Amino acid sequence: MSVAEAQHGAHQGEHRAFLNRYYGWSRKFYDLTRKYYLFGRDTALERMLAEPWNSLVEIGPGTGRNLRKLRARRPHAKLGGIDASDAMLEHARAKCPWASLAQGFAEQADYSQLFGAPPERVLFSYCLSMVQEKERALDHALSQVAPGGEVWVVDFSDLSGLRQPMRGLLQRWLATFHVQPLDIELLRSRGAGIEHGPLHYFVIGRLRRPT
Numbered sequence: 380m381s382v383a384e385a386q387h388g389a390h391q392g393e394h395r396a397f398l399n400r401y402y403g404w405s406r407k408f409y410d411l412t413r414k415y416y417l418f419g420r421d422t423a424l425e426r427m428l429a430e431p432w433n434s435l436v437e438i439g440p441g442t443g444r445n446l447r448k449l450r451a452r453r454p455h456a457k458l459g460g461i462d463a464s465d466a467m468l469e470h471a472r473a474k475c476p477w478a479s480l481a482q483g484f485a486e487q488a489d490y491s492q493l494f495g496a497p498p499e500r501v502l503f504s505y506c507l508s509m510v511q512e513k514e515r516a517l518d519h520a521l522s523q524v525a526p527g528g529e530v531w532v533v534d535f536s537d538l539s540g541l542r543q544p545m546r547g548l549l550q551r552w553l554a555t556f557h558v559q560p561l562d563i564e565l566l567r568s569r570g571a572g573i574e575h576g577p578l579h580y581f582v583i584g585r586l587r588r589p590t
Contacts, residue, residue: 418581419576419580420504422533423502423504423533423583424445427531432456432499432500433499434458434459434496434498434500434525435449435456435457435500435502436490436500437461437506438501438503438506438507438520439461439462439463439485439505439506439510440460440461440480441462441506442467443460443470443474443478445502445504446458446460446478447475450475450478457494458478458479459478459481459493459498460479460480461480462483463482463483463484463485468481468482485506485507485516485519485520486510486512487519488519488523489523490524491523496525497525498523498525498528499524499528500529500531501520501523501524501530502530502532503517503520503530503531503532503534504534506534507534507561508534508553508559509557509558513561514565517530517532517565517569517586521569521586521588524588526588526589527587527590528588529586529588532566532583532585534561534581534582535560535582536560536561536581537561537562537579538579539579540577540578540579541578541580561582563582566584571584571585572585573585
């Protein structure tokens with residue numbers, strides 16, 4: 380193992396430990412608090428449900444909130460998730476016993492392990508902003524989704540519509556949770572279709588893998 384690989388593994392271990400500490404105590408009331416500032420999630424789900432697909436993997440499914448909503452509307456679809464947090468996975472498994480869930484990191488996980496085949500859709504819902512290597516994670520997702528499939532992202536945008544000092548205060552508050560709003564060029568440079576929420580608070584990005 381090279382020095383770089385060892386350092387990368389150590390960083391991932393530290394991030395996994397942070398997630399387990401944080402979600403270990405917050406998971407029981409996570410959904411109650413997040414609905415007040417994680418906007419755009421249901422809009423993205425509605426867009427996805429308007430089209431045909433039969434399998435989806437969510438990266439960072441957390442409590443399984445999105446998976447449960449998708450299950451209610453598309454009960455015969457194969458749904459699964461990959462999460463770096465062991466604490467959240469334990470919680471999500473109890474809430475979503477029908478889902479295929481596994482521990483892993485967005486930058487390197489094998490998505491096909493969940494269903495025995497690449498998923499038709501991959502969803503990052505307020506997850507990519509917490510990933511350490513965002514570019515690598517997004518490119519990996521595009522390589523893991525089925526040919527002709529899509530990767531969807533809903534997350535904090537550049538917050539450019541918020542005035543100072545509000546924008547700076549929000550950015551500093553998010554940083555305490557290891558959250559960094561997305562650089563839109565990350566999506567645009569990969570040919571994503573982009574839809575911004577009010578004040579550029581959130582962005583919905585849609586990337587398609589060629590057939």
